[in-house]
Amino acid sequence: MKFNFPPAPMTYSSKVLIVGTLLLTGGLFPLVMAKEAVIAQTTVAQSDNRADVQKLKVGKVTPATIEGDQKQSYVIPMEKGQYLELIVEQKNVDVIVTLFDPQGQQVLEMDYTGRSGELVLAIAERTGNYRLQVRRFEHDILRGDYRVRLVALKAASQNEQEKVSAYRKAHKAFLEGIALLKTGKPESLPQVLEKLKEALSNYQAIEQPSIVGMVLINMGDVYIALKDYPRALESYQQALALIKGEESLLAKLLLYREWERSIFLKEIRKRQVIFCNRR
Numbered sequence: 001m002k003f004n005f006p007p008a009p010m011t012y013s014s015k016v017l018i019v020g021t022l023l024l025t026g027g028l029f030p031l032v033m034a035k036e037a038v039i040a041q042t043t044v045a046q047s048d049n050r051a052d053v054q055k056l057k058v059g060k061v062t063p064a065t066i067e068g069d070q071k072q073s074y075v076i077p078m079e080k081g082q083y084l085e086l087i088v089e090q091k092n093v094d095v096i097v098t099l100f101d102p103q104g105q106q107v108l109e110m111d112y113t114g115r116s117g118e119l120v121l122a123i124a125e126r127t128g129n130y131r132l133q134v135r136r137f138e139h140d141i142l143r144g145d146y147r148v149r150l151v152a153l154k155a156a157s158q159n160e161q162e163k164v165s166a167y168r169k170a171h172k173a174f175l176e177g178i179a180l181l182k183t184g185k186p187e188s189l190p191q192v193l194e195k196l197k198e199a200l201s202n203y204q205a206i207e208q209p210s211i212v213g214m215v216l217i218n219m220g221d222v223y224i225a226l227k228d229y230p231r232a233l234e235s236y237q238q239a240l241a242l243i244k245g246e247e248s249l250l251a252k253l254l255l256y257r258e259w260e261r262s263i264f265l266k267e268i269r270k271r272q273v274i275f276c277n278r279r
Helices: 158-182 186-205 209-225 229-243 249-278
Strands: 061-067 071-078 082-090 095-100 106-110 117-123 128-136 143-155
Touching (some): 061 071, 061 128, 071 082, 071 143, 082 095, 082 128, 082 158, 106 117, 128 143, 158 209, 186 209
Antiparallel strands (some): 061 143, 071 128, 082 117, 082 143
16 A cells, blocks of 8 residues: 655645645644634624625524625624624535624634534623624635524623633634744744643633534644654544534544544554664
């Protein structure tokens, strides 16, 4: 059997990979789940293509189809101090989700889990109509289906305030880690790992297994780049234990990567044994 090995390790591309796309970047396989996630920005909302802006209701699932460069919006009336939790479930298209406050200022924007679900957590800082905007990721298929599920909209408890705080800290740490990774500097990898560990602990606190799994996979990729193969495999195995059974592109991708890496590492060990026997 012929094995195709990656180029020599410790050479990096400056590009960040998108979930669902496997690119070989000089020995490091970053499976990055955030194309963009910006919190508390001052970006003003852009106009939408669709005139029929829908109002979301707690417990109701709103299905939709999106295509091309459409921007579809949903109104969420909120009072100051209310806790918001919603999920955009992506069936066969990858979308970017943005939340705007009543003044049209961007609260957060994210696309963290490819075609799995996008989790949005927030606490209203002012009273009024918040707006959720959904748009298709430009490199994904031209047309697809998704649905929006408003899980909770209520006065924020202490526990929910802590949950949103952990959510924000996790995003911040993850983005800082990815920013370091994008520099392409091998010496930054230990710092990347520390940021991912910080993100991991905060995501675990809000009990989101799919997102925790994605962070673990990224940690595994960094361990591979650092040639710490036992910890890399441990990270991948922990991730798979979290997402096995999910009918998502993420699950299939991780299973493939586990198989691919197991073959790669077995071949490395075999070559090491042969080399040692020849000495």
